[in-house]
Amino acid sequence: MTAFKKAIVLVSGGLDSTTTLAIAQALDFECYALSFDYGQRHIAELQAASLVAEKYNVKDHKIINIDLGQIGGSALTDNAIDVPKSPTAGIPVTYVPARNTIFLSYALAFAEVVGASDIFIGINAVDYSGYPDCRPEYIKAYEQLANLATKAGVEGTSFTIHTPLIALSKATIIEKGVALNVDYALTVSCYLADKKGRACGVCDSCRFRKAGFATANIADPTHYQ
Amino acid sequence: MTAFKKAIVLVSGGLDSTTTLAIAQALDFECYALSFDYGQRHIAELQAASLVAEKYNVKDHKIINIDLGQIGGSALTDNAIDVPKSPTAGIPVTYVPARNTIFLSYALAFAEVVGASDIFIGINAVDYSGYPDCRPEYIKAYEQLANLATKAGVEGTSFTIHTPLIALSKATIIEKGVALNVDYALTVSCYLADKKGRACGVCDSCRFRKAGFATANIADPTHYQ
Numbered sequence: 001m002t003a004f005k006k007a008i009v010l011v012s013g014g015l016d017s018t019t020t021l022a023i024a025q026a027l028d029f030e031c032y033a034l035s036f037d038y039g040q041r042h043i044a045e046l047q048a049a050s051l052v053a054e055k056y057n058v059k060d061h062k063i064i065n066i067d068l069g070q071i072g073g074s075a076l077t078d079n080a081i082d083v084p085k086s087p088t089a090g091i092p093v094t095y096v097p098a099r100n101t102i103f104l105s106y107a108l109a110f111a112e113v114v115g116a117s118d119i120f121i122g123i124n125a126v127d128y129s130g131y132p133d134c135r136p137e138y139i140k141a142y143e144q145l146a147n148l149a150t151k152a153g154v155e156g157t158s159f160t161i162h163t164p165l166i167a168l169s170k171a172t173i174i175e176k177g178v179a180l181n182v183d184y185a186l187t188v189s190c191y192l193a194d195k196k197g198r199a200c201g202v203c204d205s206c207r208f209r210k211a212g213f214a215t216a217n218i219a220d221p222t223h224y225q
Numbered sequence: 226m227t228a229f230k231k232a233i234v235l236v237s238g239g240l241d242s243t244t245t246l247a248i249a250q251a252l253d254f255e256c257y258a259l260s261f262d263y264g265q266r267h268i269a270e271l272q273a274a275s276l277v278a279e280k281y282n283v284k285d286h287k288i289i290n291i292d293l294g295q296i297g298g299s300a301l302t303d304n305a306i307d308v309p310k311s312p313t314a315g316i317p318v319t320y321v322p323a324r325n326t327i328f329l330s331y332a333l334a335f336a337e338v339v340g341a342s343d344i345f346i347g348i349n350a351v352d353y354s355g356y357p358d359c360r361p362e363y364i365k366a367y368e369q370l371a372n373l374a375t376k377a378g379v380e381g382t383s384f385t386i387h388t389p390l391i392a393l394s395k396a397t398i399i400e401k402g403v404a405l406n407v408d409y410a411l412t413v414s415c416y417l418a419d420k421k422g423r424a425c426g427v428c429d430s431c432r433f434r435k436a437g438f439a440t441a442n443i444a445d446p447t448h449y450q
Contacts, residue, residue, distance in 0.1 A: 062295055070287055071331070073338035091376045098334035101374045105330040106296070109323035113298035138373040145370050148363040149326045151316045 004030045006116035007162075008107045011035050011061070013048030014189040015209055016165055019177040020122035021056050023164045026180055032114055033061040034107055038068040038077065038096075044197035048188040055186065060114075064106055073097045075191075083191045085202045091130045092204060094191060100133035104142055104161070111159065112152045120162045126169050139163055170212030178218060185221035198225040229255045231341035232387075233332045234283070236260050238273030239414040240434055241390055244402040245347035246281050248389045251405055257339055258286040259332055263293040263302065263324075269422035273413040280411065285339075289331055298322045300416075308416045310427040316355045317429060319416060325358035329367055329386065336384065337377045345387045351394050364388055395437030403443060410446035423450040 007029035011017045024031050033053040037046055046063065053061035068077045074096040075081040081093050100123065107119045123134040132138065139161050146161070147153035165173050177184065189209045190199035199206050201224050213220035232254035236242045249256050258278040262271055271288065278286035297303040299321040306318055325348065332344045348359040357363065364386050371386070372378035390398050402409065414434045415424035424431050426449050438445035 064295060065290070065292055067290055068334070070289060071334050071338055073334070091379065095376055096334075097337035097376070098330055098374055101333060101370065102327070102330040105323055105327040108326060109293070109296050109298070109321075112322035113296055132376055132379045133374045135373065138370070141366070141370040141373050145326065145363070145366040148360065148366050149323055149358045151320055151322070151357055154316065154357045 004028065005118065006030045006032065006059075006114055007118040007120055008032050008034055008111045008114070008116050009058070009120040010103055010107060010122065011049045011053055012122075013045035013050075013052060013187060014122075014205075015177070015184060015187045015212075016122035016124055016173060017049075018052050018184070018187045019173050019180070019182055020120050020164060021052065021058075022177060022180040022182045024120045024162070025056055029118060029120075031056065031058045032110060032116065033058040034110055035061070035063045036103060036106070037063055037065045038099075044193040044195060045188045048186060048197060051186050055183070062110065066102060066106075068096060068099070068102070071097065083203055085200075087204070087207075091132070094204060095131055098133070100131075100138075101142075108146050108150065108159070112150050117152070117157045118160050118162060120164070122165050123163050124165045124168065124170075124173070126167065134166075136163070136166060139166070169215070170208050171215035174212050174216045174218055183221075185223070194225055196223070198223045200225055229253065230343065231255045231257065231284075231339055232343040232345055233257050233259055233336045233339070233341050234345040235328055235332060235347065236274045236278055236286070237347075238270040238275075238277055238412060239347075239430075240402070240409060240412045240437075241347035241349060241398060242274075243277050243409070243412045244398050244405070244407055245345050245389060246277065246283075247402060247405040247407045249345045249387070250281055254343060254345075256281065256283045257335060257341065258283040259335055260286070260288045261328060261331070262288055262290045263321075269418040269420060270413045273411060273422060276411050280408070287335065291327060291331075293321060293324070293327070296322065308428055310425070312429070312432075316357070319429060320356055323358070325356075325363075326367075333371050333375065333384070337375050342377070342382045343385050343387060345389070347390050348388055349390045349393065349395075349398070351392060359391075361388070361391055364391070394440070395433050396440035399437050399441045399443055408446075410448070419450055421448070423448045425450055
């Protein structure tokens, strides 16, 4: 591993992406953080993203405004659709159409501009909510696309999309993060967080997080409402 | 072909995308137009896109604001880089990192929300400027990605990205468009168009367009500065 190899890290301000940033830094990548303001209900996550980016002293942190509200189709981007407060069958209404595809496309642009060939995204296929764009086969297809899509790819760059959490349970993610001194009190995962970033405790995201701390037998530092 | 099958059509207001919209309509698709305000220098293109969308009476026209200027890296999004006025070697500085990847990711989101499985994009691999994201192998990779990325894909939708112009010369595109009654006077292709949409006549995009009309032996209706 070359020290100071550049990487783009998608940082939402939640538990998973913060752990991912800690992992990328532990691997000696020079990290460029990328966050999105996409009309999500949990805007407190973005404030958390800024705190996290600052704490990890990233080289640059861009917050890109992407108006997914104009496209809608999800409980996270359309106020007419309620966020469920108990488990639901199938892919839940919090699924945002093509969200990770949009996120990764910006990450790819940012990577090409700064000369990075590594992108980190904290997706997870274990304790996830059934989102199709959190699966390993999706990430593989994206890497192939990235190499074909870009000038860098044509010129020989081979992009790697790192998903260090993809096969980990929430409890293992938390254990890994704690070992890397991640301060989870800074992070906000709740779909319905209030303005101060306090979590509802009952949405899908809160339930997975809560259960993760319980299983890991680590005190949950989350600020609840 | 079922009448009124829905399609997303990327409409920039230029010659190629307008021809593509005319082709999609001739194939009886119910068209949803999608344009991007990405801090491009040729903002007159967007005014043209609105005129074109209106003329073709599309079902919906969304203009998504995407701040590629924040990412930069191209003569079209960074004012510090000049648009070349004569041919250059290799992939030109007008290449916008991951642009079509970003565009298609929004098109995919829009398609999923309206229930379309068809996306039309007017890219061209013949008289193109050497952009990697205008190649057939790139489009094939994107289709594979789209099926893996989405809830619709998981549920059995197979997305098709139509590139009706990909193998055509600019002259043939123009002939096809004229046969479909496209009014090219409405369209703006110039990278350096003025506020009234008048073309410079010397940038890559103007040169390809001009030569296309000349080769097709069709009077060029472009408004030049």
